[in-house]
Amino acid sequence: MTTNWIQMSHAADFSIEASCVDVSLRDGRKHRVEIIEQEREIVLHAFVVKKAVVKSLPDLPIEIWKRNRSVSLVTFRIDRKSRLIAECRVPTPGLTSEEFQFYLRTIAIEADRLEFLLTGRDQE
Structure with a gap:
């Protein structure tokens, strides 16, 4: 049985596309x-910054490692395309709409905050 994430994503601050x-x-x-x-x-995956930004910051892997040690819900990693992404794993048994929306907001806030710290812009 799958969780209906679309139904759980109905909130004023959410817009669903595919x-x-x-x-x-x-x-x-x-x-x-x-x-x-x-x-x-x-x-849940959220793009943070593109390859060019990752390549321009040689200390980024260590900084991401440090950040991952202090954050419990969202982790950051550099993917196969050398982009920085945020990831959050949400267990579905017993998941409520409120919990799912909390996870969505948390990953979006954390990814956006790190994007802004690294670039000074809102690109994604």
């Missing part, structure tokens, strides 16, 4: 979160 949710943040900012359904969990 397998993604655009989360509206303060100050007119927004961040897109990709939804990947798996058995017994939903994986």
Whole structure:
């Protein structure tokens, strides 16, 4: 049985497009979160910065490692395309709409915050 994440994503600050949710943040900012359904969990991905930014910051892997040590819900990693992404794994048994929306907002806020710290802009 799959979790109906679309039904759980109905909130004023969410806009659903295909397998993604655009989360509206303060100050007119927004961040897109990709939804990947798996058995017994939903994986949330949010793009943070592109390859060029990652390559321009040689200490970024160490900084990401440090950040991952202090954050419990969202982890950051450099993917196969050398982009920085945020990831959150949401267990689906007993998942409520309020919990799922909390996860969506949390990954969007954390990804957007790190994007802004690294670039000074709202690109994604």
